[in-house]
Amino acid sequence: MMTDQKLENIVATLLRTGVILAAGIVLLGGIGYLIQHGEQQPSWHTFHSVPDPYRSVSGVVRAAATLDWMALIQLGLLVLIATPIARVAFALVAFALEKDRVYVAVTSLVLAILLYSVVAAH
16 A cells, blocks of 8 residues: 555655756757857747647657757657646556545646647647
């Protein structure tokens, strides 16, 4: 049986790890981007839309795997967005293991809303 204190410690570790991992990915991408493009003058007169590889999560992951620095920054932001969603999913599993039907139902609804808000953006 999992105690409330143990559950809180696991959730805190999950959130801390997600934020630190996201920050590290963004930092790595930012440093790489500045090394590669730091001397370029920005063109503020023309609008540049989002490149095609960045329009889906799989595209961002593929581009980041090739050390596309902008994609790596975006991947870090996606990890940051996924962190609280993972926390809710973990809570759902914990409540299911405790057989707490009310909290399972409420947490399932919250998770569904979170996932819908992420997926429906496209």
